[in-house]
Amino acid sequence: MATTGSISKASERAYQAIRALILSGSVAPGSPLTEEALADIVGVSRTPVREALRRLESELYITRSGGTRLFVANWSHDDIAEMFTLRAMLEAHAAARAATRITAAALAELAAINARITKAVSHGSDSGPDIAAFLTENRRFHEVIIDQSGSPRLAAILATLVEQPVVRRTAARYSAQELARSAHEHSQLIQAFNARDAEWARSIMTAHIRRAFHAFSTAPPAK
Amino acid sequence: MATTGSISKASERAYQAIRALILSGSVAPGSPLTEEALADIVGVSRTPVREALRRLESELYITRSGGTRLFVANWSHDDIAEMFTLRAMLEAHAAARAATRITAAALAELAAINARITKAVSHGSDSGPDIAAFLTENRRFHEVIIDQSGSPRLAAILATLVEQPVVRRTAARYSAQELARSAHEHSQLIQAFNARDAEWARSIMTAHIRRAFHAFSTAPPAK
DNA sequence: ATCATCGCTATTGTATACAAACACCCCTCG
DNA sequence: CGAGGGGTGTTTGTATACAATAGCGATGAT
Numbered sequence: 001m002a003t004t005g006s007i008s009k010a011s012e013r014a015y016q017a018i019r020a021l022i023l024s025g026s027v028a029p030g031s032p033l034t035e036e037a038l039a040d041i042v043g044v045s046r047t048p049v050r051e052a053l054r055r056l057e058s059e060l061y062i063t064r065s066g067g068t069r070l071f072v073a074n075w076s077h078d079d080i081a082e083m084f085t086l087r088a089m090l091e092a093h094a095a096a097r098a099a100t101r102i103t104a105a106a107l108a109e110l111a112a113i114n115a116r117i118t119k120a121v122s123h124g125s126d127s128g129p130d131i132a133a134f135l136t137e138n139r140r141f142h143e144v145i146i147d148q149s150g151s152p153r154l155a156a157i158l159a160t161l162v163e164q165p166v167v168r169r170t171a172a173r174y175s176a177q178e179l180a181r182s183a184h185e186h187s188q189l190i191q192a193f194n195a196r197d198a199e200w201a202r203s204i205m206t207a208h209i210r211r212a213f214h215a216f217s218t219a220p221p222a223k
Numbered sequence: 224m225a226t227t228g229s230i231s232k233a234s235e236r237a238y239q240a241i242r243a244l245i246l247s248g249s250v251a252p253g254s255p256l257t258e259e260a261l262a263d264i265v266g267v268s269r270t271p272v273r274e275a276l277r278r279l280e281s282e283l284y285i286t287r288s289g290g291t292r293l294f295v296a297n298w299s300h301d302d303i304a305e306m307f308t309l310r311a312m313l314e315a316h317a318a319a320r321a322a323t324r325i326t327a328a329a330l331a332e333l334a335a336i337n338a339r340i341t342k343a344v345s346h347g348s349d350s351g352p353d354i355a356a357f358l359t360e361n362r363r364f365h366e367v368i369i370d371q372s373g374s375p376r377l378a379a380i381l382a383t384l385v386e387q388p389v390v391r392r393t394a395a396r397y398s399a400q401e402l403a404r405s406a407h408e409h410s411q412l413i414q415a416f417n418a419r420d421a422e423w424a425r426s427i428m429t430a431h432i433r434r435a436f437h438a439f440s441t442a443p444p445a446k
Numbered sequence: 447a448t449c450a451t452c453g454c455t456a457t458t459g460t461a462t463a464c465a466a467a468c469a470c471c472c473c474t475c476g
Numbered sequence: 477c478g479a480g481g482g483g484t485g486t487t488t489g490t491a492t493a494c495a496a497t498a499g500c501g502a503t504g505a506t
Contacts, residue, residue: 010490034457045491047270050458058281060376068458068498082374089312151305153283157380192390233460248483257487268461291468291488 011048018042018052022061022072023165028221029074033062059160077217080166086214087161088206091142094149094158095189096198102148113141114186121179129179134163135171139164141186145205170216178215182208231283234271237421241265241275245284245295246388252297256285282383300440302309303389307436310384311429314365317381318412318428319421325371330416336364344402352402358394362387364409395440401438405431 015053018038021027039049056062120133137192142162146155174182185208192201241261244250262272268303279285284294327359343356365385369378408431415423 024397036457046458047490047492051274054277055281058379060276060379066498082376086313086316086377086380089316090309093309093312153302153305154309156281156283157309158234223464259487269460269488270460289468293488 009048010044011044011051012085014038014042014044014048014052015055018049019061020054023163023209027072028035029072031072033070033072035070043128053109058205069077080216083163083166084209084216087148088209090154090158090161091146091209092202092205094146094151094154094193095201097149097151097154098145099196099198099201101150102193106144106148107190110141110144110186110190110193113137113144114183114190117186118140118180118183121176129208134179134182135164135168138171138182145189155162167212167215170212173215173218181211185211232271232347233267237261237267237271237275238278242284245279246386250295254295256293256295258293298403303439304436306384306386306389307432310381311432311436313377313381313384314369314432315425315428317369317374317377317417318424319345319373320374321368322376322419322424323367324373325416329367329371330373330413333364333367333409333413333416336360336367337406337413340409341403341406344399344406352381352399354394357402357405358391361394362404368412371418374421387434389439390435390445393435396438396441404411404434407435413421 015132018033021041027033033053035049035053038053039046041047053062057064057070061073062070065071068181114137117134117137120130120137146158149155171179185204188204189201189208192204241256244264250256256276258269258272258276261276262269265272276285280293281286282297285293288294337360340357340360343353343360345352369381372378394402408427411427412424412431415427
């Protein structure tokens with residue numbers, strides 16, 4: 001899982017660290033950020049911090065006031081709703097593209113992943129669904145589809161739209177039935193891919209993500 | 224008082240300059256880029272060049288090979304087709320959102336802009352349509368709509384998708400009739416906004432951009 | 447008392463120096 | 477003759493020093 005290519009690099013560490021600070025709520029929305037303070041926290045110099053900040057700014061995690069001062073962005077419920085809407089639109093498009101391009105190997109991988117998801121969410125003898133496993137495999141499932149869509153641009157846009165903390169909060173709110181339904185929707189996607197039916201795949205993916213949005217909306221605030 | 228904008232900033236100049244080099248074809252797709260050479264060309268140090276390159280990389284103008292070396296990305300016709308498809312989807316969404324949010328002032332501005340567009344493309348006594356004016360006003364027209372959609376995230380994504388060189392090439396290929404049809408489509412959009420009809424606006428915008436794509440596709444290669 | 451103006455300070459923007467990593471090439475050895 | 481290994485030079489990554497600038501407060505005038 002080479003999700004983070006260069007984790008040893010200071011600029012990448014800075015990006016991850018600052019992003020984590022914001023998403024965890026450790027720094028309140030609206031509070032000012034200074035490059036030097038962040039550099040101290042992360043333990044690197046201002047140079048990699050600046051690169052991380054530019055990236056976070058382009059992803060709307062932080063905003064500039066007056067052209068210079070940096071502040072933690074304040075994501076409203078409407079902002080998150082818009083992210084879900086865009087994600088639904090774009091990831092459904094990715095699914096439609098993937099339907100006509102997917103390789104046999106990728107199809108097999110999707111099936112294998114979803115088998116693991118099904119296993120993770122079916123309460124066996126133990127204490128209940130394995131949310132951690134669900135999140136890992138679910139993420140991989142969606143990654144494979146985006147990859148198979150063959151559009152690096154789409155992948156780049158979606159990367160800024162799919163926030164794992166949001167996904168986690170959504171999954172944590174899912175009931176066992178809802179988790180199972182997620183797995184079922186995945187299997188329907190696989191059927192659509194098998195049939196090479198782009199519009200079928202698009203519809204399933206749209207529904208899949210919009211349902212996630214509504215589960216998220218009923219979840220309590222993060223903090 | 225009057226902010227000079229970020230144009231005077233070295234990092235912004237570097238971004239514009241390098242982007243222009245790539246879009247104009249001055250540096251061939253696939254050719255390697257070194258930070259120092261670019262710094263010399265732009266006339267700034269490597270630091271702002273690096274910031275510009277990070278941004279250009281996130282916008283897929285350049286790619287990294289082996290994690291470090293930089294190359295000019297090679298946009299195929301398929302890549303551009305995909306950009307048009309995504310742009311159509313997202314800008315149509317922007318139009319739909321704008322339909323229910325647009326202010327009276329913005330509506331009036333759209334009407335004024337489109338009046339100027341109509342004037343620019345109607346061949347009066349002079350030598351023909353004023354393409355430069357068309358491009359300026361057309362750009363502004365679309366900017367107002369994206370702005371009125373009230374989604375900074377959508378605006379940020381679209382900014383990376385709407386390439387003025389591509390638009391210019393498209394417009395240069397338009398016949399006088401097609402330019403007039405563009406203005407007519409704009410006026411239909413204004414009608415949809417007046418009616419606060421989101422789906423009408425979405426449809427018009429989709430058609431507007433897809434037609435532009437097909438005009439672009441029949442245009443000769445850039446160089 | 448309120449407002450404008452001036453100057454200081456905190457913070458960002460840029461350049462440069464240095465360190466590390468990678469690629470390439472040559473040389474040696476099997 | 478081919479393959480592997482190290483050396484070398486180029487390129488990127490990071491830190492630090494310095495310059496510029498925006499914000500903020502003090503100070504004084506009206």
